[in-house]
Amino acid sequence: MPVAPHIAAVMSSKMSSVIRKMFEEGGVLKKKYGPDAVFDFSLGNPDLETPPEVEAAISRIAGEKTRGCHGYMPNAGYDEARAQMARKVGREQGVTLEGSHVVMTCGAAAALTCVLKAVLSPGDEVLANAPFFPEYAHYTANHGGALRVVPPALDFSLNIPGIQAALSAKTAAVIINSPNNPSGRVYGKAELEALAGVLTAHRKKTGRWVLLIADEPYRDIVYENRTVQAIFPLYDCSVVVSSFAKNLSIPGERVGYIAANPAMGDAPQFVAACIFANRILGFVNAPAFFQRVAAASWDCAVDYSPYTTRRNAIMAVMRDAGYQFAVPEGAFYLFCRVPASTRDGAAKSAGEGIDLAFCDHLKEHLVLCAPASGFGCQGWFRIAYCVPQSTIENCGASFKKAKETW
Ligand SMILES: Cc1ncc(COP(=O)(O)O)c(C=O)c1O
Incomplete structure (x- = not known):
């Protein structure tokens, strides 16, 4: 098949699909050694x-025989779903939104x-502060843009001087998550205020508004009663993107949304461009059934305490095994440093590809983790601890052995 050379090149680069590949290899290993012998923290x-x-909304809505319920709809989604998302985001952001500020999406x-x-012209840049979700690079390249990576701050807070230095006349957007x-960091008010200040100063200097995109699928999963700072009151040219993949555990149903800050200049035109993009990218509209489900049940109370239990358990396991890590403030990932090699000293704990090599080494001990080069942080790896408690309880000896033999 005549696959485009640039797509073939991206596909064959090791980092492009390392997490998915790890997840698929996990399936093979589980078949070979049995599911309990493999510790799969990849995805x-x-x-x-x-x-x-x-679940109740799913059953009820499935039983409703509304005429046309499987039909096409406006590309922005159902009015009721948009109105409910406007309520949700309005509550989170502390500003009033209308359904007209929302576009329902496939996650x-x-x-x-x-x-x-909607916002990129060819040659534009999008800034992401490492560590970041690796797909941002592909989503940016899809539209002729380039992702510019801002190096991580030591504590994984926002690197404000780094962002300031990376801004240029080519910058169209900054994505924050x-x-x-993977770091589990929840950005504080002061650092977000500083970011808003830097973007506002950039606008004054260059005349170009930079769109601040807050990617918030983990907003509800926080520890020690933290709250996630709203960005709309801090910076007008901003948008929230989110989904119900993580907070309602329905990632396969592909339902999410875009919510524009009503205070942004010409918000209706921005929303219209997003609706147009939803159509011409071939999504057409978010899934009909799950728009209804999300509209009916987004406000339910969810008990996330098992993630707290798992977070504490995996931290204890890794501490005991002698690994260093960032304490997660939210989401369900433990971000760990590749240990110094017991054989080669510090030499083996740094350098390009070291996290890939260590994750390959972990795999030999039937432990699957994601190397962090793709997240913009060489020398680190990610444990996704959204797994059964028993996986966490039983993985300690394997992590220890992997460190001892590294
Ligand atoms: C930071 C971040 N953004 C976006 C997504 C995509 O979420 P969805 O499954 O809703 O498309 C993910 C999924 O893992 C994520 O971690």
């Missing part, structure tokens, strides 16, 4: 049961790609 696939309110992934399609995948 952020929530394993908490979908909340009963969501947060499609929301991001539609927003980027809090709680962060």
